[in-house]
Amino acid sequence: MKQTKLAFIADTHHFSKTLADNGRQYHLRSGSDQKCLLETGDIIDAAFAMLAKSDCDAVLIAGDVSDDGEVVCHEEFREKLRVLQKSKPVYLITATHDWCSDENPRRYVGDAVLTDVPVLDHTELRDFYADFGPNQALSEFRTHLGVSSFTVDVGENVRVLALNDDQSGMGGAGFSEEHFQWIEAQLAKAKEDGKIVVGMEHHLLIAHIHPMLTARSCVKDREIVAARLADAGLRYMFEGHSHMQAIDTFTSPKGNTITSVNIGSLVGYPAPIFYVTVQDDGLHIEEERVQSFTHEGKTIDAQPYLKAHATALIDRLVEGALISKDEFADRLSAMGLKGGDLRNLYYVVHPFAKLYFSANVGTLAKVMRFLGLGRFLDPAAVAQYREKPFRDFVHETWLSILDGRGRGVGDENYTKLVVGVGDALVQLRSCKLTLELRQALRSIVTKDYFSNAVI
Numbered sequence: 001m002k003q004t005k006l007a008f009i010a011d012t013h014h015f016s017k018t019l020a021d022n023g024r025q026y027h028l029r030s031g032s033d034q035k036c037l038l039e040t041g042d043i044i045d046a047a048f049a050m051l052a053k054s055d056c057d058a059v060l061i062a063g064d065v066s067d068d069g070e071v072v073c074h075e076e077f078r079e080k081l082r083v084l085q086k087s088k089p090v091y092l093i094t095a096t097h098d099w100c101s102d103e104n105p106r107r108y109v110g111d112a113v114l115t116d117v118p119v120l121d122h123t124e125l126r127d128f129y130a131d132f133g134p135n136q137a138l139s140e141f142r143t144h145l146g147v148s149s150f151t152v153d154v155g156e157n158v159r160v161l162a163l164n165d166d167q168s169g170m171g172g173a174g175f176s177e178e179h180f181q182w183i184e185a186q187l188a189k190a191k192e193d194g195k196i197v198v199g200m201e202h203h204l205l206i207a208h209i210h211p212m213l214t215a216r217s218c219v220k221d222r223e224i225v226a227a228r229l230a231d232a233g234l235r236y237m238f239e240g241h242s243h244m245q246a247i248d249t250f251t252s253p254k255g256n257t258i259t260s261v262n263i264g265s266l267v268g269y270p271a272p273i274f275y276v277t278v279q280d281d282g283l284h285i286e287e288e289r290v291q292s293f294t295h296e297g298k299t300i301d302a303q304p305y306l307k308a309h310a311t312a313l314i315d316r317l318v319e320g321a322l323i324s325k326d327e328f329a330d331r332l333s334a335m336g337l338k339g340g341d342l343r344n345l346y347y348v349v350h351p352f353a354k355l356y357f358s359a360n361v362g363t364l365a366k367v368m369r370f371l372g373l374g375r376f377l378d379p380a381a382v383a384q385y386r387e388k389p390f391r392d393f394v395h396e397t398w399l400s401i402l403d404g405r406g407r408g409v410g411d412e413n414y415t416k417l418v419v420g421v422g423d424a425l426v427q428l429r430s431c432k433l434t435l436e437l438r439q440a441l442r443s444i445v446t447k448d449y450f451s452n453a454v455i
């Protein structure tokens with residue numbers, strides 16, 4: 001039997017070029033976003049060309065297909081889907097950015113942000129994308145928002161359970177009781193039909209990497225939801241939303257497991273496509289990244305370009321910490337990170353902000369010795385990395401969060417340096433935030449989720 005190969009992408013967030021000029025307000029928005037905006041159509045074209053040429057049996061898209069629900073973004077995106085569909089079956093779920101759930105549609109003209117942008121309502125999305133799931137569905141469930149969950153068969157032995165988890169009706173993402181009963185019936189039917197079920201939803205089932213980073217991206221009552229899905233027999237879930245990457249397994253109190261794979265955004269670093277081959281020993285996951293795209297007539301080397309875009313975000317944030325706590329908090333909010341606790345990151349970032357822009361590891365070690373924190377930096381590690389800018393470590397840590405590949409794997413000295421800085425932060429100011437940050441750093445630097453991943 002031919003092995004079934006699925007291709008997953010997520011968070012394509014298509015932004016129409018008609019919504020912005022290259023003015024100040026556009027640059028403020030673009031500069032506060034890890035993913036791209038005006039480049040999205042060009043990146044999607046490059047990715048769709050790769051998918052069309054690949055040997056996958058179907059393309060699956062895990063929600064947030066448009067920037068923020070704008071009609072023009074959806075229409076342009078659907079045209080691209082129609083072209084891809086000539087080569088591959090394409091199935092998608094929509095998510096909250098597809099109906100502008102923040103009720104704040106925007107376009108950017110010079111110094112002005114205008115809100116006169118038509119958006120699709122959630123009740124319109126199912127029919128708008130009917131050719132990409134609902135029309136091929138074996139079974140379909142429409143939620144109280146009118147959006148669609150459905151099942152489709154791919155290849156000879158795989159059934160995809162595509163779940164729209166926009167609002168459970170109980171104050172957060174997830175599934176109503178009626179939705180759950182439909183899911184459980186689908187899983188029972190798939191078992192009867194001898195199918196391997198692969199799930200897809202938008203929000204996270206598990207707080208990957210560290211809850212500090214991803215708890216707010218999860219479905220409400222995530223452990224209850226994950227347990228119920230695992231106990232009903234679902235083993236695999238692919239998800240988007242966080243724009244970060246990781247794989248984790250949850251075990252229910254009854255001992256059933258579900259593994260969830262978080263796929264990063266296609267239109268920001270690392271611009272991933274996940275090819276998932278269903279084999280006897282499990283699902284084999286291979287990541288391929290968009291390597292180049294054409295933008296404004298130029299060929300862009302995608303990976304360095306997207307890395308630079310993502311890391312510039314960190315530089316602007318640290319720069320904010322040099323100015324004031326309010327400025328730092330404003331820049332955090334512009335990135336979509338609110339929450340009282342995160343505002344207090346200022347106290348962690350501020351003492352290092354000047355060093356961030358000028359120090360290499362050698363200088364950092366000297367300053368830490370001066371502060372009585374020298375014992376937290378391993379001398380051999382400092383010697384190996386003496387000339388490397390401190391800022392590079394911060395950038396790489398951020399990139400590891402986004403791509404799920406810890407830079408310290410197989411490099412003990414690298415790990416010691418990053419973990420040592422975390423320990424020093426706790427020594428400097430011991431509080432919930434620094435303790436969590438230390439744990440998160442350890443996890444980020446030491447885990448590589450995607451090398452030879454089999455789940």
Ligand SMILES: [Fe+2]
Nearest residue numbers: 011064097241
């Ligand atoms: Fe998203």
Ligand SMILES: [Fe+2]
Nearest residue numbers: 064095097241
């Ligand atoms: Fe999202």
